[in-house]
């Protein structure tokens with residue numbers, strides 16, 4: 001969707017994601033309840049909360065693969081999951097989805113071809129996920145952490161405008177994690193919007209803002225420093241616990 005400027009020219013909507021009054025039921029129980037939030041373009045937003053709190057469900061709503069009970073989910077000005085968004089929104093699930101019988105390079109090449117990207121993009125992306133020296137290895141011979149990175153590369157190579165990542169750094173060593181976060185920061189600086197879930201708080205400082213979920217409800221949408229200020233805790237894990245205790249109501253940053 002576009003909005004008209006004073007001169008009448010169209011310009012892109014400034015929000016990457018806008019969610020209003022979202023309710024989702026899974027397995028007969030509420031998985032998300034009355035969630036409303038907005039995410040600016042070119043930002044990194046962390047999605048945090050205990051196991052089962054609804055992080056993956058919220059990401060599925062943004063990607064458009066989740067049946068929604070009520071509410072609206074708008075991505076880049078269009079209803080989540082609509083056809084024009086397919087090449088503009090990338091999603092990396094917790095389960096790596098790659099072809100095990102072909103090489104890393106061929107996996108990434110395949111996805112690059114779907115998005116009209118060339119060999120330069122393939123090589124750059126494999127480099128970005130730290131797998132250049134393994135590029136010719138069959139995906140089936142890789143470790144779990146390496147496989148996750150191939151999956152990530154397959155999503156990155158399409159250069160989506162919105163990138164939704166479900167726990168992308170699980171099982172990675174600290175050096176690789178730091179490198180990946182640097183890469184995410186450079187993607188955000190070039191205008192990509194990232195929504196990244198984690199159930200560990202030590203990665204939250206890489207994010208400009210945090211969505212803190214608990215039992216399907218959004219407890220807060222705040223920058224890390226605001227969370228510290230609000231709770232009086234410098235450690236983000238402790239700050240989240242204070243927030244849970246106080247059950248403060250979510251406020252937009």
Ligand SMILES: Nc1ncnc2c1ncn2[C@@H]1O[C@H](COP(=O)(O)OP(=O)(O)OP(=O)(O)O)[C@@H](O)[C@H]1O
Nearest residue numbers: 026027031049050051052053054055056057058199
């Ligand atoms: N396939 C499913 N069928 C039924 N209920 C489901 C299904 N997947 C998730 N749920 C339920 O939906 C709720 C939210 O789950 P979700 O996977 O979104 O949590 P999460 O925060 O991503 O958890 P984790 O950190 O463990 O991945 C949970 O109560 C879960 O039991």
